[in-house]
Amino acid sequence: EPEVTQTPSHQVTQMGQEVILRCVPISNHLYFYWYRQILGQKVEFLVSFYNNEISEKSEIFDDQFSVERPDGSNFTLKIRSTKLEDSAMYFCASKEGTDTQYFGPGTRLTVL
Amino acid sequence: GESVGLHLPTLSVQEGDNSIINCAYSNSASDYFIWYKQESGKGPQFIIDIRSNMDKRQGQRVTVLLNKTVKHLSLQIAATQPGDSAVYFCAENRAGGTSYGKLTFGQGTILTVHP
Numbered sequence: 040e041p042e043v044t045q046t047p048s049h050q051v052t053q054m055g056q057e058v059i060l061r062c063v064p065i066s067n068h069l070y071f072y073w074y075r076q077i078l079g080q081k082v083e084f085l086v087s088f089y090n091n092e093i094s095e096k097s098e099i100f101d102d103q104f105s106v107e108r109p110d111g112s113n114f115t116l117k118i119r120s121t122k123l124e125d126s127a128m129y130f131c132a133s134k135e136g137t138d139t140q141y142f143g144p145g146t147r148l149t150v151l
Numbered sequence: 152g153e154s155v156g157l158h159l160p161t162l163s164v165q166e167g168d169n170s171i172i173n174c175a176y177s178n179s180a181s182d183y184f185i186w187y188k189q190e191s192g193k194g195p196q197f198i199i200d201i202r203s204n205m206d207k208r209q210g211q212r213v214t215v216l217l218n219k220t221v222k223h224l225s226l227q228i229a230a231t232q233p234g235d236s237a238v239y240f241c242a243e244n245r246a247g248g249t250s251y252g253k254l255t256f257g258q259g260t261i262l263t264v265h266p
Binding site for chain 2: 043070072079080081082083086087095097130132134138139140141142143144145
């Protein structure tokens with residue numbers, strides 16, 4: 040069964056450093072998403088991406104965040120200058136065109 | 152003071168019992184609802200979904216009920232098994248307009264199944 044994959048599973052970085060989180064969505068999917076989950080809290084929407092552009096973003100997704108689909112298979116989330124409060128699980132999700140979003144296993148980001 | 156995170160509702164059941172997990176949603180414009188299961192260290196796993204033109208939908212061992220009048224969603228799990236132990240989240244989506252499928256998640260419920 041096709042699934043969303045994410046790398047790395049765990050990323051440790053120093054405050055102020057740039058990180059890139061990588062996702063490979065399900066191959067025939069058209070809509071792509073990033074969510075995050077701070078430890079013990081609910082999953083929060085960050086951004087949606089369709090037709091090679093951002094379609095919607097939350098107030099969390101400020102100028103420090105960017106997304107890119109550099110080729111036909113990868114979808115990346117970049118944080119330019121990480122802050123302590125960026126420590127969280129980051130989930131990528133995708134959907135074909137119907138409403139069901141399928142989530143990847145997540146990347147745990149730890150900012151020291 | 153510093154926030155240390157939310158206290159999630161918990162539900163403890165015995166193996167073989169039926170479980171009911173509840174969720175209240177706030178956006179009356181939401182027209183699509185999903186239940187996800189999240190095991191420790193993993194991403195949300197799709198369980199079942201329902202559209203607002205329905206009030207009940209059944210899957211394998213799971214049933215979702217939607218009450219739009221009181222904006223309430225429930226997930227029923229029949230013959231609960233230890234492997235069902237996880238955090239369960241409801242999520243809602245408002246289709247149409249400028250929404251491209253953004254999901255708004257509920258707080259989550261911890262389900263513990265005792266053998």
